[in-house]
Amino acid sequence: MSASFKRIIKSGWVGFRRNSGLSLATVFIMVMAISLVTSLFLLQKTTDFLVMSLSEKVDMAVYFSEEPSSDEIATIQKELSGLPEVKTLEYISKEEALQKFIERHQGEEVILESLEEVGGNPLLASLSIKAFEATQYAAISSFLDSASFKDLIAFSLTSTISNTGIALSIVLAVVAVLIAFNTVRIAIFNSRDEIETMRLVGASNWFIRGPFLVQGMIGGLLAVLITFFVFGIALWFLSPKIDLVIPGLNLYSYFFGSFFMVIVLQLAAGVGLGACASWLAIRKYLKV
CATH class of the missing domain: 3.30.70.3040 (Alpha-Beta Plaits)
Known part of the structure; x- marks a missing residue:
């Protein structure tokens, strides 16, 4: 691992801790965004289950x-x-x-x-x-x-359940992207003076982008851990009650039975969106 790469990671972690208030707010919003995507995943499972039950x-x-x-x-x-x-x-x-x-x-x-x-x-x-x-x-x-x-x-x-589920899934996905992008954009805006200073001393675009990418990824990773923990407990508590309304649908078992898929989905939503949103937003301050 090169020295510059280590400095970027360290700088990103220091920036995340230094702006703890804004970082926590970002994590909170990211939890909401990942929760929407996870809910979309569970909604699709529920939709498929209902449509299959009706078909049978x-x-x-x-x-x-x-x-x-x-x-x-x-x-x-x-x-x-x-x-x-x-x-x-x-x-x-x-x-x-x-x-x-x-x-x-x-x-x-x-x-x-x-x-x-x-x-x-x-x-x-x-x-x-x-x-x-x-x-x-x-x-x-x-x-x-x-x-x-x-x-x-x-x-x-x-059978209209399937169409409704798809439409709602698209809406939730768009909302998640907008929330993630605008939250990271605010964090970068508050650091605009620091960015300009780094540019004046000749820092490369990658060295400027790097810490913000790391901050976005750290926030996304924490949000993934929190969301997974919250959904696990919530589904453990709610699954028996959901079965009262929709017999045979066990979202708790499905959630943990699809552990790998859920983790990949949440990481893509959290870490991926955090990094991509940081990359896109920081470009505004790197134009000549």
Whole structure:
């Protein structure tokens, strides 16, 4: 390792410690950015799981914000039965949903204890709709959007989940990049006098860029460690509760089962974005 390279690393570490307030603020923002990217990763897993579950079941689940009365149930079933795309209908009350959930998770103490902690019955009444063909669910979904009972519907799950997940993933990725770039840019702006001094004494562009690149990478690495630790604990605590809403989806096991992929993704988001954002922002002060 050359002496100049060592000085760049040392200077970057000293600068990171000297500007501790701004460095911590940068790490905090980077944690938010990496959290968005990690959430994007988990969201895609959740989306894939839901789409796969729907494909296997080949039905549409419509959940009601409040349990409808017997008259409302009859009206809903009558209107839906009149659609040529609908093959079968099955109404599941809150009590039936709870009973099926308990039966499905017999012997799983963590999940049943989580259910007790929630208290009452957190599950929603639902209507399972089967179509003759998978392509007909779009027509059924359009009907639900304008049906006379649409105010009773909390949400429905259809194949549009995949498209929504992709769109949201793109938005989160753009936000993460903007946050990382602007945060590092602020740090460099506050050091503009030091940069000008280094230029006056003949320092090379690489020697000027180097410490800021190191600072960005240190901040990104710390942010990765913090984010991984926080997500690990959060998923350990939330996974049993998520299973109450989406049975069979264990994000905790998936998170650690995909350890290498998660670490690479977070390092790319943290260290990579930190270094790239530093490189792009410092160029403003190196123009002749």
